[in-house]
Amino acid sequence: MTPRRSHETLFHRHESNPILTAADWPYPVHSVFNAGATRLGDGTTLLLCRVEDRSGLSHLCAARSANGVDGWIVDEEPTLRADPENYPEELWGIEDPRITFIQELGKYAIVYTAFSKGGPGVALALTEEFRHFERYGLIMQPDDKDAALLPRRIDGGFALLHRPMTDTGAHIWISFSPDLRNWGGHKLVLQARRGGWWDANKVGLSPPLIETPRGWLMLYHGVRLTAAGCLYRIGVALFDLNKPEHCLLRGGSWIFGPEADYERHGDVDNVTFPCGYTLGADGDTINLYYGAADTSVALASGSVRQLLRWLEEDGTA
């Protein structure tokens, strides 16, 4: 009998973790974490980091590197600041960006959390070069977060994964739009489990979905509430390429969670929170960028093929 692979190591931490901290910043900040990621046209890796200053509020700041590991060049000033005068929903800062290159627009879509008086909501901005931004404002009202766009239309509509809070828990939904402004066709795609599960009560999309020949691969976080606080761990699921609301497989176990000291201890202990990835030149290596303990940015690498194989064995429909 083939041994079950539920304890296989699917993501390997980079030896120079954490790869970015507040000490790398050219201006005074408190912490740097939960970064969106993408690759620019010239191959440069861009991380759009959530940066918290000593007001406690967050803004976004870009760091660029040729190899995605070191040699980061960080913008001298915040790259995208909250703009509460024009966008009152950004009153208490902007957080946790996810970046998707939208082929038909030739632009990057940044979907981020806007922290409003009414709670966290989902906001959108488009950019071509991460210097000028076209803001769309709030596209999902509070309480909603952990959102990312798909890179292309599905059945004629743009598609947004997001995580509204409901009375029955926090589950992942998909919504569709003809123009990125008007949203409808809402469908539940992944439900938090109940009881003692690692992903009971609260799940949320982590980085944007990864397109594979087998389907859209989702890395999602599950939040386990314990007497000592929350544990933020990562699991995997697979969705139909043409019907992304249809879950094909969902892993039983989590595949990545707080183990290293910089994940175990920080402003918020026991948090691994990926918001972005880049794919290696081989089309298989996933460079996963994650916030560690709400304090720093760390990197782990995995393989699309290995994740799919693991899901076949550990997952259920």
Ligand code: BMA
């Ligand atoms: C979530 C978000 C993340 C954060 C995590 C752990 O609800 O606010 O930004 O990393 O909690 O504090």
